[in-house]
Amino acid sequence: MAGARLDAVLTDWAADLRAGRIGAAGRAGGTEPGWAASGAMALTGQPDGPPLGLTVPFVARLDAALTVLRTLAADLGSPFPPAGAVPSSAGPLLGERAAALGLTRGGIRSAGRAARLVRAADGWLAVNLARPDDVDLLPAWLEAEVEPTAADRADDVRPVAERTAPPTTARPWTNLAALVATRQAAPLLERAELLGLAVSLAVDPAAAAADDQAKARGQRFPFAPFLVDGLPPEAAAGTAARQPVRRDGGFTVVDLSSLWAGPLCAHLLGLAGGQVVKVEGAGRLDGAREGPRDFYDLLHAGHASVTVELRTPAGRAALVRLIEQADVVLEASRPRAFEALGIHPAAMIARNPTLTWVSITGYGRTGPWRQRPAFGDDAAVAAGGVAVDAAGGPVFLGDAIADPVTGVLAAAGALASVAAGGGHHLDVALREAVGSLLADRPTLPDHDPAASGPVRVAPPRLRAPRGRAAAAGQDNARLMPGPLTGAGPSNAVATGQP
Structure with missing residues (x-):
């Protein structure tokens, strides 16, 4: 059963966003x-050219x-x-x-140097080799051996999650680009999807919103920032005066x-009064823990931390119990990951009608591209x-720009659902989040402007963390009481039926 219709403060914003009415002042x-x-402009442009x-x-x-x-939040x-x-x-x-x-x-x-724009015979591809x-x-x-050159080895930079891993083969960008240049984009995209590689086609924004994936999701140009129970947010507008459900005691977020993207959403929900519990697989912690400590602390300080052994029925049952007590669940996995666990958002909302479930994926939970992998850079290109x-x-x-954009938009949608009493499933796609900000840019220009006159381009900067993030599993004894043994999820969860 769907929750209450969403607050007009969200739906009016979504309607204005798609109509291009926001930010109409001159630049x-x-x-x-x-x-x-923002710091993003300083990161945009050729390295030897202007931002x-x-x-x-x-x-x-x-x-x-x-x-x-x-x-x-107020x-x-x-x-x-x-x-x-x-x-x-x-x-x-x-x-x-x-x-x-x-x-x-x-x-x-x-x-981050894990992705490149590579020219195919009939267009540009974004190829992300982050894993x-x-x-x-x-x-x-590519149906050919692809070896790194000496220049590739000298230029190779590993993504955050690999910084402490054993050395791996350098990314062979030189020979990859030479092979891609002789191929058509469409078969390369098809093979990449079959193999689970994050590859996307650079297109005009209006063309992106007219492809098979967009049509299957009922999208148009510009994209809706996310779908709520399968509909754009403006379709869920409230009809009565605003009477948000006050949560002076806060609300619980299971992250x-x-x-x-997801941790930024959780961070913003925490600032808005949410009590956040970060959940990690016991054998697969968040790769960002291996990155800069200040950045991880910034997004996770003040959040509880539990670890769950998802490979066992007892661990999956413990996760279900935690979800059943939540007001918001935030996940960023391809749909088949939760299907494999026997956990279905619709079933969990049926069991807990005040639950808001937020799914963050590359291309959305529905449509022919629902299982395609994506990261912030290649999803934005798409x-x-x-x-x-x-x-x-x-x-x-910028830097993986779909990630922070998605984090902000997902937080706005989630909080609107909480204010409406919950019961909604937010389907947030990295690609659509970026595309929702591109109204009035249906086609790419001949070139974008460089800074001129009084404009000062600021470098990226980092806020000071509000404390230290909890160690993995620090709150297991407090939040996961009882032995983690017993039966797995009930049939209601496993089958997706209430």
């Missing part, structure tokens, strides 16, 4: 001041979502902390990981996500979320 020298101040602006008010539109969060009895804990603009959130890692703009190389095993899949993908340099070629936007 200094063609550059949005919020973009220049690039955008032809849309990207940050102003994200700021409007942050305003939704602030408004709803209505729920938990106003956001004073300035400093959360910036007045959402823009600086876009550059915080880069500040922690010391990243710089790379043009066709992502700021240790991705390089091993390249011979199967099953990792890395950046939405048409690229900048265009002076030569007319695409370059990456």
